[in-house]
Amino acid sequence: RDIPDFINQIEDGLLAEIRERIELITAAQLPDLYHNIDELEPAPGSVELLRYLAANRDLIGALLGPGGDQAFIKRIIDTAREAVVPRAQTGILGLALGTFFDYYVTYVVSAEVGLIQRWFERGLTESPEAMARIMTVIAFVRPGDLYGQPIDINVPEYGLKLLNLQLEDAADTVATVESNN
Incomplete structure (x- = not known):
């Protein structure tokens, strides 16, 4: 067109x-x-x-x-x-x-x-x-591999910790909003 x-x-x-x-x-x-x-x-x-x-x-x-x-x-x-x-x-x-x-x-x-x-x-x-x-x-390739120092991360454990931190942050945000009201 x-x-x-x-x-x-x-x-x-x-x-x-x-x-x-x-x-x-x-x-x-x-x-x-x-x-x-x-x-x-x-x-x-x-x-x-x-x-x-x-x-x-x-x-x-x-x-x-x-x-x-x-x-x-x-x-x-x-x-x-x-x-x-x-x-x-x-x-x-x-x-x-x-x-x-x-x-x-x-x-x-x-x-x-x-x-x-x-x-x-x-x-x-x-x-x-x-x-x-x-x-x-x-x-x-992981960044540490290039230096002969591989970084081993337990990804599922890290993901779970991250999720828990997000839940805590969300709860803190809700609590802050409620206390400001």
């Missing part, structure tokens, strides 16, 4: 293609990913996603780049979250769900989009295969 509608249709098409490829990645099981990392192989489906992005580099690069469309970047993150969350919740410890899980998924998806943005900024110098290998491993 008009230019905004045209842009929206292009973005919708890109997002549908991207989501299909993300769903291939989310189908992987953790043991498969560990095996792929041991064998220096990319996560299943990741090469296909990166090849698609590279094949459409002019359009996607313009949308993701420094002068790109922040609303489109948000839509990519939201699309990836929608594809990842149901799979990520499969088999997860119940204590890790809730606020902690929500922020965790946001962190991971945003980080992956950031890596893709950086890849585009660097002119796609790494092949889709090399970049897929990098992204597969980075998803499992």
Whole structure:
């Protein structure tokens, strides 16, 4: 109908293609990913996603780049979250769900989009295969690992403590409001 509608249709098409490829990645099981990392192989489906992005580099690069469309970047993150969350919740410890899980998924998806943005900024110098290998491993690197000092966190325990702190904060807020009335 008009230019905004045209842009929206292009973005919708890109997002549908991207989501299909993300769903291939989310189908992987953790043991498969560990095996792929041991064998220096990319996560299943990741090469296909990166090849698609590279094949459409002019359009996607313009949308993701420094002068790109922040609303489109948000839509990519939201699309990836929608594809990842149901799979990520499969088999997860119940204590890790809730606020902690929500922020965790946001962190991971945003980080992956950031890596893709950086890849585009660097002119796609790494092949889709090399970049897929990098992204597969980075998803499992903890900051302490880079310094030979891995940080072991009991995530379910931490999630439960966080939930309890949130409940205490909420109770404190209610008590403060009631005392001010």
